[in-house]
Amino acid sequence: MVSAPPSTSNAVTNVSDEHELELIAAIAAQDRTAFKELYLIYHRRLARFLMRMTSRHELIEEVINDTLWTVWQKAGEFRGASRVSTWIVGIAYRRALKSLRHASSHTSLGDGEPASADEYSRDEERQWIERALSELPFEQRCALELCYLLGHSCEEIAEIMNCPVNTVKTRMFHAREKLRRLLPRLAGASEP
């Protein structure tokens, strides 16, 4: 029998969110040191998420910098209604959508295209994941990445993607169904 995992990450999450709130307050007062620290915290997170989301290296830096530029300009308006990470990832998500549409990158917004051969070469396990995720529809893939890669709650994903909570659950449901078919070995790994 499997029991729900203890919520060990919640305490860490709260501490880091408090620190990020402090950074946002400092940035609102034009503190560049705080801005640099926040930038380095979010650069890696956003780079990984955006790479999964767009599959386009050339857009990543542009989207990250535009996102943090907005953070610098709007920090004074942030009232803490959501977590800092939800706010920032939401900005990045919308900015990435805009860039993709501007670049007419319908392949990235559609059913996805298989990853390149180079990306499959590292190991077999990664190859499964890359291939399977790339075949998910865009919204389903984003919901899955926001949940597992960035660790957002269902409500936060709804806020980031600007959709109802039930839509997030539905997207996740269909993503899991499709991955079940694409990743039979993952299912096998779950066998006791």
Add this chain to the structure above:
Amino acid sequence: MTSFRHTNDAHRDCWELLPWVANERIDPRDLRRIEPHLHSCTACQAELVAQSRLRQLIRADEPVVIAPQASLQKLLQRLAAEQTHITPSATQRGGERRMPASAPRWLAVAAAMQAIVIVALLWALWLQSQALLTAPRYTTLTSPASLPPHPAVHVVFRNEVTIGEITSILRNLDARIVAGPNIGGVYTIQSAKSEPTASQIASLLAGLRQDERVLLSEPVEGTAAR
């Protein structure tokens, strides 16, 4: 990942929330609600294991490694450029970056007063420049600026009249030269009395006009006797 059938609402409710059980971001109230079902449903338990495994694989995967320093430097340069070149459109958006949120209120009031003073000074300078532009750039015999404070008379003597004779004429008439001669040989004279009456001025004019050494004598306009 184990196939399943939705046998009841509790199972579906639990199944939908399993990703957030796996990533430990489920709402505590939701967790309390689905826990009884999760403890008793082998399908949900297997799915939770599968989703936890998927999460591990996604988080372990490192599809992109980008050094942040170069990007950060670009952005910092952009911020510096923005602060040194404030665009009008940015100001129209509310000027939210022009003055830090921490700036004290007195600083804003002082800045506003300074702006008002500058505008007032510029207005005064403009008025002064307009007055200079509209003022006459030449002086005439009847120019108000050249008018003596008391009644005066313009006099032109004949060319052969000497200075001594002019002095004699004026002394006899109890008058004095207050200006001239100008380039046309015109003298401006006044009665030696401090506040001459109209009759005294008329007497002065009559005396001048009776003298053959005087070519012209006329009262100066705007200097009528009281």
